Amino acid sequence: MYGAARTPYDERHGRMVPVALYRDEAVVLRTQKLGEADRIVTLLTRHHGRVRAVAKGVRRTSSRFGSRVEPFMHVDLQLAEGRTLDVITQVETLDAYAGRLGNDYGAYTCGTSMLESADRLVGEDGHPAAQQYLLLVGALRALADRRHPSGLILDSFLLRSLAIAGYAPSFDTCARCGLAGPHRAFNPGAGGMLCADCRLPGSDNPAPETVRLLAALLSGLWPQAEASGDRARREASGLVAAYLQWHLERGLRSLDYVDR
Amino acid sequence: MYEGVVQDLIDELGRLPGIGPKSAQRIAFYLLDADPVDVRRFADVLIEVKEKVRFCATCGNVAESETCRICADPRRDQSVLCVVEESKDVVAIERTREFRGRYHVLGGAISPIDGRGPDDLRIRELMQRLADGAITEIILATDPNLEGEATATYLTRLLKPLGLRVTRLASGLPVGGDLEYADEVTLGRAFEGRRTVD
Ligand SMILES: [Zn+2]
Ligand SMILES: [Zn+2]
Numbered sequence: 001m002y003g004a005a006r007t008p009y010d011e012r013h014g015r016m017v018p019v020a021l022y023r024d025e026a027v028v029l030r031t032q033k034l035g036e037a038d039r040i041v042t043l044l045t046r047h048h049g050r051v052r053a054v055a056k057g058v059r060r061t062s063s064r065f066g067s068r069v070e071p072f073m074h075v076d077l078q079l080a081e082g083r084t085l086d087v088i089t090q091v092e093t094l095d096a097y098a099g100r101l102g103n104d105y106g107a108y109t110c111g112t113s114m115l116e117s118a119d120r121l122v123g124e125d126g127h128p129a130a131q132q133y134l135l136l137v138g139a140l141r142a143l144a145d146r147r148h149p150s151g152l153i154l155d156s157f158l159l160r161s162l163a164i165a166g167y168a169p170s171f172d173t174c175a176r177c178g179l180a181g182p183h184r185a186f187n188p189g190a191g192g193m194l195c196a197d198c199r200l201p202g203s204d205n206p207a208p209e210t211v212r213l214l215a216a217l218l219s220g221l222w223p224q225a226e227a228s229g230d231r232a233r234r235e236a237s238g239l240v241a242a243y244l245q246w247h248l249e250r251g252l253r254s255l256d257y258v259d260r
Numbered sequence: 261m262y263e264g265v266v267q268d269l270i271d272e273l274g275r276l277p278g279i280g281p282k283s284a285q286r287i288a289f290y291l292l293d294a295d296p297v298d299v300r301r302f303a304d305v306l307i308e309v310k311e312k313v314r315f316c317a318t319c320g321n322v323a324e325s326e327t328c329r330i331c332a333d334p335r336r337d338q339s340v341l342c343v344v345e346e347s348k349d350v351v352a353i354e355r356t357r358e359f360r361g362r363y364h365v366l367g368g369a370i371s372p373i374d375g376r377g378p379d380d381l382r383i384r385e386l387m388q389r390l391a392d393g394a395i396t397e398i399i400l401a402t403d404p405n406l407e408g409e410a411t412a413t414y415l416t417r418l419l420k421p422l423g424l425r426v427t428r429l430a431s432g433l434p435v436g437g438d439l440e441y442a443d444e445v446t447l448g449r450a451f452e453g454r455r456t457v458d
Contacts, residue, residue, distance in 0.1 A: 030373055035278045070406045071373075102409035105417060112372045254372035 151260035320365035356448035
């Protein structure tokens, strides 16, 4: 159901005049309080990349709009272009992932890291990022449907999101010389696994099972990923976090709170 | 940019929640125009609030002494505890007059993206209050939004094994809002219709 349509208010002219409207699908990445009852909503849209927009009056419990602009919500919305921030004028729920994740603490913490990572990896506002958008929607759906263990969905999402951003790690061939694997050394700065000749000091030596798990998570080979043991999963998440941190300069805040 | 102390005032006001640069400037010039007596009274209250107001050692609510008014009141039901995010939620619930138990103020909600996890809230203090077995029902009255919901989910997982009755405020509170904005009638109904969580 759509909210009440209204004529957008143009601040520049101080009267009700039509301003440019556009429509898009989006996932709500995060919200921040603005003034008494509004929120600034960061969205990852299908066609316009990352968009920051104002949702007016949504913190009042009388707002029927509020529940649709919470993190994790997958929505269809209409926005009015503003001078600094766009304004959300209508919003319809496509899938209420917020409700489906809020009642599973582990899934909630994994999902939160996915949102934070998407916010950081998509980069500049307004640049189309359809692949990142589709990846995020698919990962949230898998998380909400409890299709795989939450921690594995998170790590798979992070690896694939990094790959889309141009930082695809190599888990088989040597990341420097391309020699066919499997190899023993892992180095985030060098781009993944390294052969004995290219090995850099300070590289990790993950267990072969961990490397196979990472490769499966990057390619979305779920039967293989789910066959992994707890030790490999723990080691894999540590390496994914290290790899992500290397490429993001500073790590994700929410990753410390993930409840696997 | 203004000179010296005027700009300092604008900067300080701009750090307050919900105040943007334009509002900060408007308030600063309002204060410059205002009667010195009024401004003095305002300044005194600011100092006084920081000096006098403490947080209740038991529940974490704002208090003017070691223990808050509610915790010190022997007529309040000792067997029911209502868990809220902030002191202002206590005020909102007190206004409904539906609740006769006591409170526990967490100091916020779990929000990993803001770097706030379970250890940053007064959850350890909550568990200590439950140790003597006097409390038999916990009402989770965190905000009806995602973070409030996730915090309630976390607490439920922690509290259920203790064999307590754990309830959550009934829906009717629209999702996405702040508890403090709920009107008395809606919030009162939410108390009456609270449901046991599993
Ligand atoms: Zn090599
Ligand atoms: Zn108290």
